Amino acid sequence: xxxxxxxxxxFLFLKNEYLPIPVISTTPATRxxxxxxxxxxxxxxxNVISEETAQRIAAHxxxxxxxxxxxxxxxxxxxxxxxxxxxxxxxxxxxxxELPKAMKLGIGLLPLLVGQGIAGYIVLKNxxxxxWREGCGAFLCxxxxxxxxxxxxxxxxEGNFGRFLMAWMLLTLPCIYVLRSSVTxxxxxxxxxxxxxxxxxxxxxxxxxxxVPWKYGPMLMLVLPFCYTEFILPGIKNNFYYFISWLLVLxxxxxxxxxxxxxxxxxxxxxxxxxxxxLLSEIKLFETQRVLTxxxxxxxxxxxxxxxxxxxxxxxxxxxxxNSTLHALAGDVETSVAGAVTLMAIAMLFVVLxxxxxAAINLKAYAFLVFIALFFLGIKTPGAAQLLVNLVVLVFAVxxxxxxxxxxxxxxxxxxxxxxxGLIACRFFDTNFSFVLRGLLFIGVGVGFFAANIYxxxxxxxxx
Amino acid sequence: xxxxxxxxxxxxCVAQWVVPGKMIYDSESVVTSGTVYKFKTQPIDPSxxxxxxxITLSFEANRIDPPGDHPWRYNEEVYVTFxxxxxxxxxxxxxxxxxxxxxxxxxxxxxxVDSGSSSPVGFELPFDRFYLEExxxxxxxxxxxxxxxxxxxxxYGVVRIGAGNAVLTDVMINDRSIxxxxxxxxxxxx
Numbered sequence: 001x002x003x004x005x006x007x008x009x010x011f012l013f014l015k016n017e018y019l020p021i022p023v024i025s026t027t028p029a030t031r032x033x034x035x036x037x038x039x040x041x042x043x044x045x046x047n048v049i050s051e052e053t054a055q056r057i058a059a060h061x062x063x064x065x066x067x068x069x070x071x072x073x074x075x076x077x078x079x080x081x082x083x084x085x086x087x088x089x090x091x092x093x094x095x096x097x098e099l100p101k102a103m104k105l106g107i108g109l110l111p112l113l114v115g116q117g118i119a120g121y122i123v124l125k126n127x128x129x130x131x132w133r134e135g136c137g138a139f140l141c142x143x144x145x146x147x148x149x150x151x152x153x154x155x156x157x158e159g160n161f162g163r164f165l166m167a168w169m170l171l172t173l174p175c176i177y178v179l180r181s182s183v184t185x186x187x188x189x190x191x192x193x194x195x196x197x198x199x200x201x202x203x204x205x206x207x208x209x210x211x212v213p214w215k216y217g218p219m220l221m222l223v224l225p226f227c228y229t230e231f232i233l234p235g236i237k238n239n240f241y242y243f244i245s246w247l248l249v250l251x252x253x254x255x256x257x258x259x260x261x262x263x264x265x266x267x268x269x270x271x272x273x274x275x276x277x278x279l280l281s282e283i284k285l286f287e288t289q290r291v292l293t294x295x296x297x298x299x300x301x302x303x304x305x306x307x308x309x310x311x312x313x314x315x316x317x318x319x320x321x322x323n324s325t326l327h328a329l330a331g332d333v334e335t336s337v338a339g340a341v342t343l344m345a346i347a348m349l350f351v352v353l354x355x356x357x358x359a360a361i362n363l364k365a366y367a368f369l370v371f372i373a374l375f376f377l378g379i380k381t382p383g384a385a386q387l388l389v390n391l392v393v394l395v396f397a398v399x400x401x402x403x404x405x406x407x408x409x410x411x412x413x414x415x416x417x418x419x420x421x422g423l424i425a426c427r428f429f430d431t432n433f434s435f436v437l438r439g440l441l442f443i444g445v446g447v448g449f450f451a452a453n454i455y456x457x458x459x460x461x462x463x464x
Numbered sequence: 465x466x467x468x469x470x471x472x473x474x475x476x477c478v479a480q481w482v483v484p485g486k487m488i489y490d491s492e493s494v495v496t497s498g499t500v501y502k503f504k505t506q507p508i509d510p511s512x513x514x515x516x517x518x519i520t521l522s523f524e525a526n527r528i529d530p531p532g533d534h535p536w537r538y539n540e541e542v543y544v545t546f547x548x549x550x551x552x553x554x555x556x557x558x559x560x561x562x563x564x565x566x567x568x569x570x571x572x573x574x575x576x577v578d579s580g581s582s583s584p585v586g587f588e589l590p591f592d593r594f595y596l597e598e599x600x601x602x603x604x605x606x607x608x609x610x611x612x613x614x615x616x617x618x619x620y621g622v623v624r625i626g627a628g629n630a631v632l633t634d635v636m637i638n639d640r641s642i643x644x645x646x647x648x649x650x651x652x653x654x
Contacts, residue, residue: 095517097597097643109484116477123473126466147484155491156518156632158590167483174476178469 037061070130077131078138078183085111085142092146093153101154108150115140119179137181141188144171162203162213165195169219176226182240185223185230186247192219193251200258212333213258220251232285242288246295249277253299259337264320267307268368268375269338272345274303275368279348282361291411297362301415304367305396309422311371311389313430317382320375342368363399367392393423401452410456417449494631498624499568501546501554503589505621505635517601518593519635519642521621527576527584528556536585540574544587546625553620559585563628571628591623591632596643603646604635 040054049057092108099107118136121127145168151157152164169191176184196216203211227248231241256273260266277300280286288294310316345368352361370392378385397419404413424441427433433441505521528544530536543563549555563569576586596604619642622634635642 093517094598095595097600105488112480112484116480120473120477123466123469144480147480148487151484151487151491153595155487155495156591156594157487157491158592171480171483174472174479178473178476 073129073131074134077135081135081138081183082142085139085146089142089146089149092150095153104154105150108153109147111139111143112147115143119175123178133179133181134183137175137179137184138187140175140179141172141184144168144175162195162199165191165198166215166219169195173222176223180226180230182230182244185226186240186243188223189220189244189247189251192216192223193247193255195219196251196255196258200255200260213255216255216258220248237288237293242293242295245286249295249299253303256337256341259333264316265332265334265338267311267316268371269334269341270303270307271371272338272342272368274300274307275365276300276341276345276348277303278362278365278367279345279352282352282356282365284355291409301362301364304364305393305419305422308367308389308393308396309426311374312386312393312423312426314382314386317378317386320378320382342372364396367396390423390427393419397423405452405456408456408460410453413452413456414449417445417452420448421445490629491631494624494626494629495633498626498629498631501548501623501625502552502620502636503554503623505619517598518595519601519604521592521594521632521635523589523592523621525554525556526589527586528559530559530585534561536574536577538574538577542572542574542585542587543628544570544572546570554623556587559587568625569628570625570630589630591621591630594621594632594635594642596646600643600646604642 037058040049040057043049044051044054088111096104115136118132119140122132122136127133148164148167148171169188172184172188172191175181176188193216196213199211199213199216227244231237231244252273253270256269257266259269277296281294281297281300286294286296292298349365352365374385374388374392377388397416400416400419401413402416404410404416421442424438424445428438503521503523503525505523525546536542540561542559542561544556545558545564545567546554547557558564563571570589572588572590574585575588578584619635619637621632622636624631624633637645
């Protein structure tokens with residue numbers, strides 16, 4: 001099927017010309033080239049390479065741009081743009097009331113003109129420099145905020161901060177695509193999150209309570225085509241990718257709570273969201289080399305374990321038992337959000353199951369299904385559900401320890417042990433076990449920590 | 465492809481100028497041709513992270529006894545007209561769900577509804593902030609509280625109202641701009 005000309009142009013623009021040059025890369029090219037250059041005389045002496053080849057290798061590395069310098073330039077470009085932008089906002093916020101209105105407006109709107117001028121130059125000359133693009137994006141983002149603020153300040157326009165944030169972010173959005181700026185995308189995600197928090201958490205109104213920031217979802221989605229074309233499509237996993245994925249995951253985690261109607265179903269929404277994160281981390285597209293750079297996995301796993309530990313207390317189950325939750329299930333904000341997130345998790349589970357066997361998937365990805373079963377059990381028999389949550393936590397902990405041992409990863413192994421410690425610590429407060437028994441449990445886990453770590457280190461030494 | 469980037473860039477620039485431009489145009493048209501009203505007020509001293517220091521104003525003329533038995537709802541869009549009381553301060557005269565055919569009126573929302581159809585209806589006055597130079601905001605607050613202790617002093621906001629929009633142009637204490645009052649306070653040694 002032939003795409004319409006405009007759509008096709010847009011797609012090609014995003015797909016091809018859009019592929020960025022990975023300036024910030026995790027490859028330690030400089031260190032490697034230095035090492036090679038150091039080895040050259042030895043290689044010539046040992047007759048591995050000829051003198052001429054050695055000279056050609058040396059010339060090759062000398063002619064290459066130094067990535068460390070590039071990286072520094074990008075960092076300084078970003079910092080410069082951010083600091084200058086924020087500095088001007090603060091200076092204008094001083095509100096120089098000696099200045100006439102027109103001059104105040106002129107000064108407030110000038111940075112926007114300057115930012116657009118630089119952006120225009122970058123676009124017209126097709127400048128590829130990451131430092132320029134990122135720095136200009138960061139500066140322009142704050143220049144936009146300033147342009148709206150100065151008019152508000154001069155004409156004493158009523159302050160609805162949520163609306164201001166929304167206008168600011170929607171005007172910032174095109175900068176991401178025009179400049180292909182990851183920093184602007186990060187600022188956009190932070191701004192959209194701020195908007196949702198402002199509307200959902202901070203603007204409590206006594207007549208209508210908290211409002212639901214419905215526009216948050218669509219606004220966040222508008223940044224996804226950039227992430228797809230910038231990182232996923234070309235398969236680039238650089239520092240910008242890590243930062244953006246962390247921000248996106250944290251934003252969703254923080255803002256899901258704003259879709260709160262009554263109470264209890266929010267937990268279901270969160271369990272499904274965390275499971276969805278883990279399922280996403282199972283997809284090849286989102287795989288990273290280190291655990292900590294995979295925001296989906298870290299937040300998903302910590303979220304599930306944290307939620308389960310909360311659920312191991314009595315109060316949640318008493319709450320759903322007392323409130324005859326089944327009656328409240330229909331027609332609530334939370335119901336639709338929890339339903340939507342759960343459906344997405346189920347769909348993702350099917351997607352992952354097409355490439356992996358059920359046993360090969362991280363066990364915690366199934367947490368949302370377990371929780372749904374426990375939820376309906378808890379409505380009738382809260383005590384049994386609470387007891388089973390403890391069991392589920394224990395199973396996940398053992399699974400994590402085994403996973404750590406299998407992957408020879410001390411971090412994962414200790415995480416599993418920490419989950420058990422967390423569970424025991426939680427039970428420390430709400431059980432009638434004797435002090436001696438609780439003490440023995442702690443000693444047991446402590447010994448477990450030592451034993452597991454020593455075992456792992458020994459295993460590594462043997463393997464080496 | 466470059467053409468597409470340029471089109472997107474032009475769209476971006478236009479959008480980024482339209483928003484502040486529209487705000488300036490709307491406010492400027494009220495400032496030049498709106499009717500002046502004086503709203504009695506009480507300021508305090510908060511701060512806005514982007515626009516700097518301001519004083520928040522809460523006005524007395526923010527409710528009206530509604531005519532008829534229209535069931536007013538919270539957040540409903542309404543049109544309010546004003547007149548002057550015997551002391552020269554603004555007083556709401558009518559509230560309706562449709563804009564008046566002529567004259568100055570304020571387009572706003574219902575902020576408070578009491579039970580009972582004849583109870584007063586509260587409405588938002590969307591000019592609750594007056595921005596001041598950083599160093600003057602807390603001084604302005606002091607000046608206001610001085611005015612409160614002294615019953616002969618009166619604080620009010622000068623508001624221009626046009627066809628729907630309103631712009632707060634100054635805050636006065638005893639017919640002197642609060643900015644002038646603060647400047648005079650700074651000149652006088654304590």
